[in-house]
Amino acid sequence: MKSIRCAPASSRTRTSTKAYYRDRAGEYDLFYAEPRLGRDIVRLKSWLRRQVRARSVFEVAAGTGYWTEVAAPAARSILASDCVSEMLDIAAGRRLGPHVAWLVADAFALPEQSPRFEVGMAHLWWSHIDKRRWREFLAHFASRLCAEATVLMIDQVYVEGLSIPATRSDAAGNRYEQRSLLNGRSYEIIKNYPSEEELRQALSGTFRKIEVTWLQYFWALRARM
Numbered sequence: 001m002k003s004i005r006c007a008p009a010s011s012r013t014r015t016s017t018k019a020y021y022r023d024r025a026g027e028y029d030l031f032y033a034e035p036r037l038g039r040d041i042v043r044l045k046s047w048l049r050r051q052v053r054a055r056s057v058f059e060v061a062a063g064t065g066y067w068t069e070v071a072a073p074a075a076r077s078i079l080a081s082d083c084v085s086e087m088l089d090i091a092a093g094r095r096l097g098p099h100v101a102w103l104v105a106d107a108f109a110l111p112e113q114s115p116r117f118e119v120g121m122a123h124l125w126w127s128h129i130d131k132r133r134w135r136e137f138l139a140h141f142a143s144r145l146c147a148e149a150t151v152l153m154i155d156q157v158y159v160e161g162l163s164i165p166a167t168r169s170d171a172a173g174n175r176y177e178q179r180s181l182l183n184g185r186s187y188e189i190i191k192n193y194p195s196e197e198e199l200r201q202a203l204s205g206t207f208r209k210i211e212v213t214w215l216q217y218f219w220a221l222r223a224r225m
Contacts, residue, residue, distance in 0.1 A: 018083060029090075039216075057078040059078060059081060067154065068094070077100070079103055113144055117144065120144070142225060148225055151203075
């Protein structure tokens with residue numbers, strides 16, 4: 001899938017989120033090796049396995065399959081998608097079993113699937129969505145799930161000294177930050193840190209029974225169609 005690039009701010013700064021994750025694929029999982037995240041990650045893994053047990057799952061923005069691997073032993077089946085094929089190449093290398101399949105697809109242009117899924121999950125993706133497209137994404141994602149489906153999301157909490165400071169914000173309230181990779185390339189990407197009120201407002205109307213759990217470094221959300 002082609003990545004549409006904006007004009008770079010400098011010869012070493014790029015502004016395409018897709019290009020950033022294509023470039024970052026090989027080092028992405030280093031994020032989870034940060035020792036300070038360990039306690040939260042243990043709790044989130046337990047939480048996720050409980051939510052997907054014996055259910056069919058459709059995952060968007062699966063990346064390298066880190067959370068797919070967590071869910072795979074408990075879920076009945078998983079179709080995990082991402083728009084960056086380099087990420088999914090790493091994910092497929094996890095060899096999670098015949099009940100896990102991989103799909104290159106944009107989160108805003110998901111193919112129709114039959115039957116529809118009992119669970120939808122999108123982890124560390126919400127923070128990269130332009131706030132003006134939150135409801136668009138949710139409505140589109142919900143259309144690929146069955147009635148009474150559960151939606152699960154995990155994302156980050158801003159923590160001083162660990163999180164990257166913002167470089168700027170735009171008129172819609174999107175927050176941007178500069179990311180540097182091991183290969184020396186630099187990218188400016190959207191990275192939002194929503195409040196619980198923002199999450200509830202965005203999901204209301206499409207989802208109900210919205211439950212948000214705040215940990216030190218992450219939040220986890222569960223909602224019903």
